[in-house]
Amino acid sequence: MIGKLFVALTGLCCLTIVALVAAILGDIAYFGWERLSLQFLMTSPEQGMAEGGIFPAIFGTFFLVLLMTIAVIPLGVMTAIYLHEYAPRNSFLVRWIRLAIENLAGVPAIVFGLFGLGFFIEFVGRGMDRVFLNGQLTFGQPAIIWAALTLALLTLPTVVVATEEALRAIPASHREVAYSLGATRLQMVRWVVLPQAIGGILTGGILAISRGAGEVAPILFTGAAYFLPYLPKKLNDQFMELGYHIYVLATQSPDVEKTKPILYSTVFVLLALTFALNFTAIWVRSRFRRKLRMAK
Amino acid sequence: MKNTEVVPVETSGPEGPPRALPVSGRGRSRRRIVERVIEGCIRGSAYSAIIGLFLIFVFIGKESLPIFTSAQVRQEANISKLFLPQEQLHPYSWQPVSEIPKYSILPLFMGTLKVTFVAILFAIPLALGAALFTSEFSPDWLREFIKPVIELLAGIPSVVLGFFALMVMASHVQELFGIVYRLNAINAGIALGLAVIPIVYTVADDALTAVPKSYREASIAMGASSWQTAWRVVFPAALPGVLAACVLGFGRAIGETMIVLMASGNAPIMSWALAKPVRSLPATIAAELGEVVVGSAHYHVLFFIGISLFIFTFVLNMFAHWFVTRLQKRVLGMT
Numbered sequence: 001m002i003g004k005l006f007v008a009l010t011g012l013c014c015l016t017i018v019a020l021v022a023a024i025l026g027d028i029a030y031f032g033w034e035r036l037s038l039q040f041l042m043t044s045p046e047q048g049m050a051e052g053g054i055f056p057a058i059f060g061t062f063f064l065v066l067l068m069t070i071a072v073i074p075l076g077v078m079t080a081i082y083l084h085e086y087a088p089r090n091s092f093l094v095r096w097i098r099l100a101i102e103n104l105a106g107v108p109a110i111v112f113g114l115f116g117l118g119f120f121i122e123f124v125g126r127g128m129d130r131v132f133l134n135g136q137l138t139f140g141q142p143a144i145i146w147a148a149l150t151l152a153l154l155t156l157p158t159v160v161v162a163t164e165e166a167l168r169a170i171p172a173s174h175r176e177v178a179y180s181l182g183a184t185r186l187q188m189v190r191w192v193v194l195p196q197a198i199g200g201i202l203t204g205g206i207l208a209i210s211r212g213a214g215e216v217a218p219i220l221f222t223g224a225a226y227f228l229p230y231l232p233k234k235l236n237d238q239f240m241e242l243g244y245h246i247y248v249l250a251t252q253s254p255d256v257e258k259t260k261p262i263l264y265s266t267v268f269v270l271l272a273l274t275f276a277l278n279f280t281a282i283w284v285r286s287r288f289r290r291k292l293r294m295a296k
Numbered sequence: 297m298k299n300t301e302v303v304p305v306e307t308s309g310p311e312g313p314p315r316a317l318p319v320s321g322r323g324r325s326r327r328r329i330v331e332r333v334i335e336g337c338i339r340g341s342a343y344s345a346i347i348g349l350f351l352i353f354v355f356i357g358k359e360s361l362p363i364f365t366s367a368q369v370r371q372e373a374n375i376s377k378l379f380l381p382q383e384q385l386h387p388y389s390w391q392p393v394s395e396i397p398k399y400s401i402l403p404l405f406m407g408t409l410k411v412t413f414v415a416i417l418f419a420i421p422l423a424l425g426a427a428l429f430t431s432e433f434s435p436d437w438l439r440e441f442i443k444p445v446i447e448l449l450a451g452i453p454s455v456v457l458g459f460f461a462l463m464v465m466a467s468h469v470q471e472l473f474g475i476v477y478r479l480n481a482i483n484a485g486i487a488l489g490l491a492v493i494p495i496v497y498t499v500a501d502d503a504l505t506a507v508p509k510s511y512r513e514a515s516i517a518m519g520a521s522s523w524q525t526a527w528r529v530v531f532p533a534a535l536p537g538v539l540a541a542c543v544l545g546f547g548r549a550i551g552e553t554m555i556v557l558m559a560s561g562n563a564p565i566m567s568w569a570l571a572k573p574v575r576s577l578p579a580t581i582a583a584e585l586g587e588v589v590v591g592s593a594h595y596h597v598l599f600f601i602g603i604s605l606f607i608f609t610f611v612l613n614m615f616a617h618w619f620v621t622r623l624q625k626r627v628l629g630m631t
Contacts, residue, residue: 003523007433013425014434014442017493021449024460024490075341082342086335099617100345106544106613107606108551109454110578111352114585114602118355122590153348160345186331214453217553217578221585243455250459251558260463267456278451282444 025271032268035261041269045227045262054266059231060144060239061273064219065209067148067235068155073205075152076159083160084167085189105157109217116150116222138236145235147223154218155208162207166200167193169289199288203281210277214270216243226252242270352606360600363593372593373399378600390564390575392584392594399597403564407481407574411556412549414485414570415492419549420542422489423496427541431504432526443501450494458558461487466559475571479561482570487559488549496545499616503537504530506627536626540619547612551605553578577601 039053046052079097087094126140139145170193178188216224224244232239246266253259362369363378378401381387388400426446430439461483469475469483507530515525531538561573562583581598588595 003521006523006527007429010425010429010433013422014429016422017426017449017497018442018445020490021445024452024457025448027460027464028456075344078338078341079344082338086338087342097342097345100349102617103610103613104345104349106547106609106616107349107352108553108578108609110551110553110581111356111602111606111609114356114359114581114599115352117585118359118599119351123355156345156348184331186335210451214455216453216455217582220582243453246455246459247554247558250462263459263463267459270453271456274451274453275448278447282447 028264028267028271031261031264032271033265035265036268040262040265044229051262054242054245054262054269056228056231057240057242057245057266058269060224061213061242063232064144064148064151064239064241065212067145068151068212069205069209071149071152072155072159072208073201076156076204076208077163077201079156080160080163080167081189081193084164085185085193101157101160104153107154109154109215110220112150112154112218113220113222115153116146116218120146120149121222141236142221142223142225142238143236144223144232144239147219147239150218150222151212151215154215155212158208158211159201159204162204163197163200166197166203166288169200170196199284199291203285203288206277206281206284210274210281213277214243214274216241216247219244242266242273246270353603356599356603356606360596360603362596363600366596369593369596372397373597378597388566390580392597397594399593401577401597401601403566404575404577404580404601406566406568407560407564408550408576408578410481410568410570410574411485411488411560411576412546414482415488415549416542416546418486418489419492419545420496423493423541423545424500424538426493427497427500427504428526428531431501432530433522446494446497449490450498452490454491454552454554455558457487457490458555461555461559473571477561477571477573479559479573480571481560481574484556484560484574484576485570487555488552491552491555492545492549495548496541499541499544500534500538503534503541503620503623506537506623507533508627533627534623536619536623540616540623543612543616543619547609547616550612551578551609553582557582577605 042055043053044056128139174192178192223238224241225238226248228240249259249263377399388402389398390400390403391398430442466478466483470478511529512525515529556576557579562575563573564575565572585598
């Protein structure tokens, strides 16, 4: 009797979680779908956000995560390669690096925002202005490049963990064969490890993008703008972003009821974007896992 | 456990691989230089996480130092003004933009605790119950359904959860609990709990499934039922991992910004009542740093809050790491 009750109780926990997820997604899908149109995706906001579309926010988000990916993928992949292919197993240094990655993953997003402001803008940006531009204010202010670099640091653990998982799945015999043919370690990494790990790297990259596209706290002070009449073109431009746009529409709109349909549709677009990325990541991962298993 | 089946035979030992066969003179030396440079890059980037953490600590710490060192800043905000009661009528108040700025962070601290408390109370039982169900009782097909749903929840950006709590959930919560204020600690706490559930679930599920099958078999063979096995054998064996899950969930709840910023009402009130609006530490940074003058006392106080959050979550992560190491030792040591 107690046993059945206990099992039922834990089952109920699952049911509650599933129901909550269904309620959230259902609500957003239902109300977000209504106003969605190609025109909404392709035009700029008008009349204080109460009309028009969200094209600049979509464009800004893509530009932002593109810059972020360019920064984080090489760094994360090289870190993983060092940890798994170069460093002596379980050395002191490796344990410290792993601990640092674990900790980095747990740092609150808002702390990254503070860091972006204090380090990238006030220190690096101001420093660049002073040294190269005679103090003319160019890089020492919020900009898309600083927001992207802040997000790159935030998503670094995601890329490292996914890449390492892929490296671990490669059979040791493949590496030995490369060595036996006279390859150096780097040649082995380049021609044996990397081609097989590409699935894991892709997975990590996609997960990082999905995470980066949804984070708002780190970009609040590092470059996101409420409204811009132009699209960002240079690295030191400010930008509009989907998540920040949602925050602004939801909290600073003068007429909540009027902007509500736009708000819902924006949420729908962001959610669709992140889920599409996540599903792609899961699909890529399962495909490459199957391939590796067959190779074994 | 996965990596124990692939035991590498000296592929990455400290002595390195055999040398490449010599190629003709000049090409070889150039290639070795290129190789050296690339390997240098690989070695260098390995330090990126450590350097990143270090820079975060140094640069946020640097901006909060004037609270202790600069006489001008200390006049407005110092440690005693941040933590100790100031005047008779309102001993603790956070009013950074009033004529005489007041920087008592205790109301913010209290707000964070209140919201976190509700989130933990809501999320941990649900997540642990769900983890027990999927790892011990559910058939495989159901497990394969529930896990992706929780991954889906983890994939929802926090600003979307904040939006949902603000626009939809708030009215329902208000009605359900009969609260005067639409945005309050309960509403924000439940929304925050939604962000905590996936972390607690994932870590706890990993811990429970890491418990060796032999434990369960032995327990069943002794005549215990499946729930007795789950509750008296598997759960205690996985306890360090479960604790790690709770600690990580707690850390996530303390540091989460956007959900609390949007769903809590943002009033810095000194009260333990859960039904009143609250303002948390991270939400305060998010709401105020944008408008603050760089270098003012207010600016430095916000960075001080930031470094406190950083150190606190850092310590929590170390605890979680320690718990997980203990679990690994326990589970691996006994098999």
